Amino acid sequence: MKRLVVLILLSFMVACTLRSASDAKPKLLDVVFSKAFPSTSFVKVEFSRDGKSILATPYSDAVYVVDSEDFSVTSLEIEGILAQAGFIPNSNEIFVADRDSFVQLWDSNLKKRFSYRFPERGKRASVSQDSKYIAYGGYLYDTSANKLLGEPIAHVDQSALQFHGNDHVLSAGYWEQSVIMRNLTDDTRTVWRTDDRITAAAAIDNFIVACTHDGDCYVWTISGDKPVHTITGWDSVRFIATHPREPIFAISREDSVTVYSLRPFKRLLDIEASDLIRSLSLSENGIIALGEDNGTIQMWDINKKALIGTYSVENEPIYGLAIDPKTSKLVAGTYKGKLLLLKANVESHGGTP
Amino acid sequence: MANSIAYQMINEFAARKGVGAFSRCERKQVVDQLRVRVTEPSQIYQGKSSLCGPASFLYVIASDKPHVYVKYIIDLYEQGEAAIGNLRVKPGADCKNYKVEYIEEIDWIGLASLRDSTNSVFDYQTVDDQFAGITLPDHLQEWFIQSGYTQVYNRTNLIFDKNLYTLLQAHQKRQSGYVICLLIGANLLSGYPKGNVPADHWVVLNSDIQIDGCPAISWLPLGAKVDDDETVYDKKIDFKVYTWGQADYPVNKNRKDATVGEFLDYFYGYVSARLS
Numbered sequence: 001m002k003r004l005v006v007l008i009l010l011s012f013m014v015a016c017t018l019r020s021a022s023d024a025k026p027k028l029l030d031v032v033f034s035k036a037f038p039s040t041s042f043v044k045v046e047f048s049r050d051g052k053s054i055l056a057t058p059y060s061d062a063v064y065v066v067d068s069e070d071f072s073v074t075s076l077e078i079e080g081i082l083a084q085a086g087f088i089p090n091s092n093e094i095f096v097a098d099r100d101s102f103v104q105l106w107d108s109n110l111k112k113r114f115s116y117r118f119p120e121r122g123k124r125a126s127v128s129q130d131s132k133y134i135a136y137g138g139y140l141y142d143t144s145a146n147k148l149l150g151e152p153i154a155h156v157d158q159s160a161l162q163f164h165g166n167d168h169v170l171s172a173g174y175w176e177q178s179v180i181m182r183n184l185t186d187d188t189r190t191v192w193r194t195d196d197r198i199t200a201a202a203a204i205d206n207f208i209v210a211c212t213h214d215g216d217c218y219v220w221t222i223s224g225d226k227p228v229h230t231i232t233g234w235d236s237v238r239f240i241a242t243h244p245r246e247p248i249f250a251i252s253r254e255d256s257v258t259v260y261s262l263r264p265f266k267r268l269l270d271i272e273a274s275d276l277i278r279s280l281s282l283s284e285n286g287i288i289a290l291g292e293d294n295g296t297i298q299m300w301d302i303n304k305k306a307l308i309g310t311y312s313v314e315n316e317p318i319y320g321l322a323i324d325p326k327t328s329k330l331v332a333g334t335y336k337g338k339l340l341l342l343k344a345n346v347e348s349h350g351g352t353p
Numbered sequence: 354m355a356n357s358i359a360y361q362m363i364n365e366f367a368a369r370k371g372v373g374a375f376s377r378c379e380r381k382q383v384v385d386q387l388r389v390r391v392t393e394p395s396q397i398y399q400g401k402s403s404l405c406g407p408a409s410f411l412y413v414i415a416s417d418k419p420h421v422y423v424k425y426i427i428d429l430y431e432q433g434e435a436a437i438g439n440l441r442v443k444p445g446a447d448c449k450n451y452k453v454e455y456i457e458e459i460d461w462i463g464l465a466s467l468r469d470s471t472n473s474v475f476d477y478q479t480v481d482d483q484f485a486g487i488t489l490p491d492h493l494q495e496w497f498i499q500s501g502y503t504q505v506y507n508r509t510n511l512i513f514d515k516n517l518y519t520l521l522q523a524h525q526k527r528q529s530g531y532v533i534c535l536l537i538g539a540n541l542l543s544g545y546p547k548g549n550v551p552a553d554h555w556v557v558l559n560s561d562i563q564i565d566g567c568p569a570i571s572w573l574p575l576g577a578k579v580d581d582d583e584t585v586y587d588k589k590i591d592f593k594v595y596t597w598g599q600a601d602y603p604v605n606k607n608r609k610d611a612t613v614g615e616f617l618d619y620f621y622g623y624v625s626a627r628l629s
Contacts, residue, residue, distance in 0.1 A: 039381045060385045081385055099389070154606050156597045157401070174401060175597060176543045176607065197401065213401065238454070276452050293452050317377075317452075335379070 029299060029309040032329065033071045033341040037064070042333025044085070045320035048092045054331050055094060056339050057085045057320070063096055065110060068329070068341065074110055078102075083136075084125040089163070095134070097125030103134050103141075116141060119148075124161040126169070133184060135161050135169050140182065150187040153180050160240075164203035172201035172210060179210045181222065192220050200240040205247035207262050211237030217251060219262065229265050231258075241282035244325075248302075250288055252277045257290055259302055269302050278335075283323035289330055291318025297332055299323075299344060309344045359391045359419040366427045374433030375449050378458035383430055386459035391419045398598030399464055400456030405596070406488020407464035409534045409555040410496050412595050417532075417628050422463075429462050440499035444469040467496070488555060493534060493624045502532070502626035509536050509622030511552050516580045517572075517613060523623045524562040524569045531625040533558035535594065538619035542596065544607030552621040556594035559601060563591040564613060586614035 037058070044057040047068070054066040062075040063085045076096060083097040092108040101121050105114040114131075122137025134141045138152035155173030162170045164181070172179045179192045179201050196212035203209075203222070211217040215233035220226070235253035242249045247262035254276055259269040271290065279291035287308065289299045295313040300306065313334055320333035330342040367384040389396050394415035399408040414437060415422035421437055428435035434443040444466035453461045471492050490509040497505045508519055527533045538547055539554035562569040565588040572579050579585065590613045593601040605611040 041379050041382055059382055081389060156599060156602070157398075173543075175539070177545070199401070276454070278454075 027307075027309040027345060029297065029311040029330065029342040030345050031311075031340060032343050033339075035066075035071070035073070035339050037337040037339065040337035041335050042320050042337060042339065043082075045322045045331045045333040045339070046086055047322050047324045047331065048087050049090060050092060051324040051326050051329075053092065054322075054339075054341070055085065055087060056331075056333050057082060058333075058337070063094070064339075065094070066339065068324070068331075071341075076106060076110065076112075078104075083123050086127075088127045088131050089129045091131075093131065095125065095127040095131075097122070097136055099123065101136070103127075103136050105131055114143065116143075120152075124158045126161050126163055128163040128169075128184075129166060133163070133169070135163065135171075137161075138171065140169060140184070149184070150182075153182065153189075155180070159198045160201040162203060168203070170201065170203045170208070172198045174198055177212075179208055181208065190222070192218070192225070194218055199237050200251070202240045202242050202249060204242050204249050205262060207247065209240060209249060211240060211251055215253065219265070231260070238277060239280040241280040241288070243282055244284045246284075248282070250280060250282050252280045252290065255292075257288070259288060269300065269305055271298065271300055273298065278317050278319050279321040279332075281321040281323050281330075283325045283328075285323075285325040285328065287323050287325075287328060289321045289323055291321045291332060293317045295334070297321070297330070297342070299330055299342075309342075311340075311342055313338060313340065355418060355420045356391060359423040360388075362420065362423045362427060363387050363391065366423075366431075369431075371431075373430040375430055375453075375458070375462050377450065377452055378430070378462060380430070382458050383426065383462070386457055387423060387426060390415055390459065391423060393600075394419070394422075395595055395600035396598055397463070398457065398460055400460060402456050402461075402465070403487060404456075404460075404464040404468055405539075406493055406555045407467040408460070409557050409595065410467070410493060411463050412557055413532050413534075413626075414500065426459060426463050429466050435466075438499060438501035440496055442466050442470045471496075487553070490536060490622070490624055493555065494626075497532075497624065497626035501629060503629045504531070505624070505626040507622075507624050509552075509624065511536075511621060513621075514551070514618055515620050515622040517585065517617060518577045518580050519622055520562065520617070520620060521569055521573050521579065523558060523625065525573060526625045527558050528561070528570065531627050534624045536621040536623065538621075541604065541611070541616065541619035542602065542607065547618055551619070554596070556596040556602075558592065558623070559595050560593040564588050566591075586612060586617075588613050590616045 041059040046055045054068050056064040060081045062077050065074045078098050081099040083099050085096040094106040097103040101118040103116050107113045118136045118139050125136045127134050140149045153171045155171050157174040159174045160172040167184045169182050174197050177194050181190045194212050196214040198210050199213050201210040206222050208220045213236045215235050217231040218227040219229035237251050239252045250259040255273040257271040261268055273292050275292040275294040277290050278293055281289045286302045291297050295316045297311045299308040301308050316334035316336050318332050319335050322331050332340045394412050397412050425435045425437050448465050448469040490507050494505050494507040523533045535556050536552050537554050538551045596602045
């Protein structure tokens with residue numbers, strides 16, 4: 001009986017400690033810049049490699065390039081609905097893919113320099129380093145040889161499409177429940193299968209991570225066919241965010257985020273959200289940010305396991321988030337067309353865990 | 354003509370302002386998505402939800418009567434209820450307030466509303482509602498009847514797979530101008546074994562059925578005896594269906610050498626209807 005009372009008291013004390021930690025008033029992020037784009041819904045934001053530009057990707061009609069110093073805005077017009085846009089890796093060039101099978105490349109002076117029409121519509125696109133290859137839906141196009149390579153991958157609804165290194169591209173099929181890694185040199189393909197529909201996947205270092213609708217995640221080595229790690233969970237996994245250089249990734253479920261290290265395999269941080277998580281970003285300086293449906297933004301230091309700051313845009317679901325690793329500035333794009341540049345009001349933080 | 358009426362309705366809808374009954378869906382996006390679906394009805398897509406039945410039904414409506422589809426979506430968005438012929442659709446509050454994810458806004462409005470209105474016991478409130486999202490053949494049949502289609506037949510069986518003769522009848526009916534919704538096991542399209550959830554996916558038959566490269570109709574003179582012909586089961590089968598946002602998805606896309614026998618293992622019949 002005495003032991004039971006002690007146990008209850010201990011539980012109560014732990015609960016109080018946790019409560020007081022979470023009730024501590026978080027620091028507000030400072031707003032550096034804010035602009036509303038009427039009739040626009042942002043779905044993604046991104047910093048250029050040098051941090052001087054922000055790419056704000058709406059649902060349709062145009063993508064916006066914002067100078068992160070003077071906040072001037074240049075719009076790149078497109079027709080119809082956007083499939084995907086982003087900076088080409090290791091450059092300040094931009095790719096823009098629409099749902100009508102067009103992919104365009106824009107140079108760093110924002111002049112269109114290349115355009116290609118794929119045989120079928122797609123919903124995802126990615127461009128390799130040096131823009132040698134363009135992946136669009138299941139297709140792969142070699143820009144230097146000016147031709148499509150091999151048979152397209154038969155994934156009707158891709159949960160991921162990502163170049164990995166200089167010679168591989170990863171595609172994950174939601175309905176097909178498979179991840180395919182395609183070798184760009186000889187077109188050989190390695191397939192990993194899951195027991196449920198794949199909602200998010202990524203190639204990280206020497207690993208493949210695929211997460212499913214029923215909430216489980218599988219980790220394989222690129223050379224293996226059996227999972228080396230399995231992460232179980234109840235909620236469907238919405239997003240995977242990966243560290244650009246280290247074998248670290250984060251997964252988000254409905255209202256929680258967990259950060260993992262792959263070498264060694266370890267759970268690094270758990271974050272709780274107050275609402276449905278709509279966006280997730282992991283920066284190379286060890287900062288993670290998440291955006292919620294109720295407009296809340298949280299920014300965490302993984303290394304210190306500390307909340308750096310929060311911000312709230314009332315009733316504006318945060319659909320896009322990106323962190324500039326050099327300045328730790330955070331850009332957020334909302335479903336209702338607001339673009340914000342935020343900055344933590346602390347001296348220093350971050351560092352790869 | 355129907356398309357020009359549809360575009361005019363979309364333009365008028367775009368010019369109006371205000372948040373609709375689905376307060377979490379932006380009018381601008383619904384407008385963009387309507388335009389895409391009037392041009393290409395196969396873009397109607399249940400996303401990561403289990404709304405393949407409503408998707409097949411609304412794909413047929415948007416293909417046959419685009420202005421009816423457009424009015425249905427606009428009325429749902431602005432008034433929270435709509436009708437297609439005598440089919441009245443009035444989703445519940447949870448469905449209208451859902452934080453749309455894994456599916457495009459317009460398809461949540463169109464598909465989930467239809468599903469939610471039809472469910473008498475289980476509300477359809479999120480894309481994760483797998484059970485409440487499953488469309489029973491009787492419901493699909495009823496939707497076609499209520500929306501003004503005639504000669505609506507339900508030739509399905511949820512437990513036991515159907516035979517080749519039923520498939521040939523579906524083929525023949527399509528050639529006679531019927532709309533054919535096939536009930537199959539989705540694992541067929543993914544190239545997976547049948548598994549333990551067999552009849553789980555609705556698709557729309559969108560081409561002739563080919564057996565060994567020839568139209569399946571050549572087997573019809575055998576009538577029901579075709580099911581006794583052992584030779585046909587090893588022949589290759591090939592046809593295209595509307596599914597997963599694509600108009601011409603080959604049933605053998607992930608199983609190139611699929612035979613008649615293998616297909617029949619995943620085939621649970623069809624619902625057919627004719628536009629009056």
